Amino acid sequence: KKSRPMFAYFPFGGGRRACIGQTLSDMTATQVLVTIAQRVRLTLLPDQKITPRPNITLLPKHGLIMRVAPLHKPV
Secondary structure (H helix, E strand, C coil), X not given: CCCCCCCCCCCCCCHHXXXXXXHXXXXXXXXXXXXXXXXXXXXXXXXXXXXXXXXXXXXXXXXXXXXXXXXXXXC
16 A cells, blocks of 8 residues: 555545546536436335444445336336
């Protein structure tokens, strides 16, 4: 690890050489997620143990296993 340069695995770099397209990419990803979320129903599958993992925000430690179903029938 010590031989790797700082920010080696950040998709948009970091520090002074951060990608100028990061903000646009983040905004586009948010818009795509919102568009998908409007068209599907997410249902938590039963019998999952949800353990909180404190971070900058509170996250589930092992993720969530969900069922995805369309809200409307395709035309």
